[in-house]
Amino acid sequence: MTTSDAPGSPADPAHLLPSLEPVRLIDPDGTRAAPEAGAGFALPEPAVLLALLRAMVVGRRFDRQADALARQGRLAVYPSSHGQEACQVGGVLALAETDWLFPTYRDCVSLVTRGVDPVEVLTLLRGDWHSGYDPARHRCAPQCTPLATNASHAVGLTYAARRKGEDVAALVLMGDGATSEGDAHEAYNFAAVWNTPVVFLVQNNQWAISVPLRRQSAAPTLAHKAVGYGMRGYHVDGNDAAAVHAVVSRALAEARAGAGPALVEARTYRIDPHTNSDDPRRYRDDSEVDHWRRRDPVARLEALLRREGRLDDAGHRAMVDAADRLAISVRERIARLGGPRPEELFDHVYAAPTAPLRGQREEVRAWAEARRAARAGAPAADTGEEV
Numbered sequence: 001m002t003t004s005d006a007p008g009s010p011a012d013p014a015h016l017l018p019s020l021e022p023v024r025l026i027d028p029d030g031t032r033a034a035p036e037a038g039a040g041f042a043l044p045e046p047a048v049l050l051a052l053l054r055a056m057v058v059g060r061r062f063d064r065q066a067d068a069l070a071r072q073g074r075l076a077v078y079p080s081s082h083g084q085e086a087c088q089v090g091g092v093l094a095l096a097e098t099d100w101l102f103p104t105y106r107d108c109v110s111l112v113t114r115g116v117d118p119v120e121v122l123t124l125l126r127g128d129w130h131s132g133y134d135p136a137r138h139r140c141a142p143q144c145t146p147l148a149t150n151a152s153h154a155v156g157l158t159y160a161a162r163r164k165g166e167d168v169a170a171l172v173l174m175g176d177g178a179t180s181e182g183d184a185h186e187a188y189n190f191a192a193v194w195n196t197p198v199v200f201l202v203q204n205n206q207w208a209i210s211v212p213l214r215r216q217s218a219a220p221t222l223a224h225k226a227v228g229y230g231m232r233g234y235h236v237d238g239n240d241a242a243a244v245h246a247v248v249s250r251a252l253a254e255a256r257a258g259a260g261p262a263l264v265e266a267r268t269y270r271i272d273p274h275t276n277s278d279d280p281r282r283y284r285d286d287s288e289v290d291h292w293r294r295r296d297p298v299a300r301l302e303a304l305l306r307r308e309g310r311l312d313d314a315g316h317r318a319m320v321d322a323a324d325r326l327a328i329s330v331r332e333r334i335a336r337l338g339g340p341r342p343e344e345l346f347d348h349v350y351a352a353p354t355a356p357l358r359g360q361r362e363e364v365r366a367w368a369e370a371r372r373a374a375r376a377g378a379p380a381a382d383t384g385e386e387v
Ligand SMILES: Cc1ncc(C[n+]2csc(CCOP(=O)(O)OP(=O)(O)O)c2C)c(N)n1
Pocket: 106, 145, 146, 147, 174, 175, 176, 177, 178, 179, 181, 205, 207, 208, 209, 270, 274
């Protein structure tokens, strides 16, 4: 053994390795997990646990509403987060206001938790705009559909922030399938080499559409991939919001303090189909889904808080009522929305549109107006209705 690979030296990767067993603070039945399962992490304060539950109750209600809207044809598509609420809520509530979130198509609940208007969140899935919210205002990047592309965006943003002397960290949400992409490799590598404050939170929901994890990766856990890049790896129970919050909080704090990025694998499960256009019975067994339904993240935290006298029926009712109010408002506002105007295609292409583009925009606008008028059987009028 040389000096450089002695235990405790920078070349000894022991401090980067994740635990084989996922970190767990609350057992599936809602009791506190044994200290060994917590691997040195502490249960967050009661106020944080209540905030986690509140956000998960709202997130699940929003998710159910969005799923219903997709079934009614009011959204083009909806990739549900059902079952993954603890990952998205636990991760987002660990962020500071000045930090950035880099979500994917699967992560609408994370955006609602971050405070983005839920109707603006659904704009992409109505097919109206690539991002319905202002990324700069909310410090949330547009939801990425090309897998793992958000990872390198986060590395670039935090690298730039660091050069400007700003205290900004980023949380990247990605799926198990996305870790096989070349973009993930490039982002992990640059993040580690440049020491950027990024936490990659892999929601390992076991499936990449119909591809199971065992056909996606032969690594002991996805968190073990971290060591190859010189990053810290963490493995956490993704259906335990308290554990996700504790692990992501530590990973973010370490990254901020200059200890480099981290790869956190949260083991969870996608209860619903990949999207409303998928039929999962063609590739997975109902018994597997039932197994994970019994590990529901929302019921788990609710049970702990009730058991420990931190939540009563009235407190829970208030959370459910707030969630219902949000769902009703989303439903009503979506029903009132018209479609986008076709000529919007030309907006935001250039700060100062070129003459040919202005001409094309006018051509499309006139075509759409004539079409609206023909449909209405009335003279052309610029009503702004759906075409
Ligand atoms: C670069 C790229 N290749 C292929 C796809 C098609 N695609 C969409 S979702 C998906 C599976 C992704 O699985 P995972 O990363 O585990 O995320 P999940 O959908 O389970 O949240 C694939 C292959 C894509 N969107 N982007």
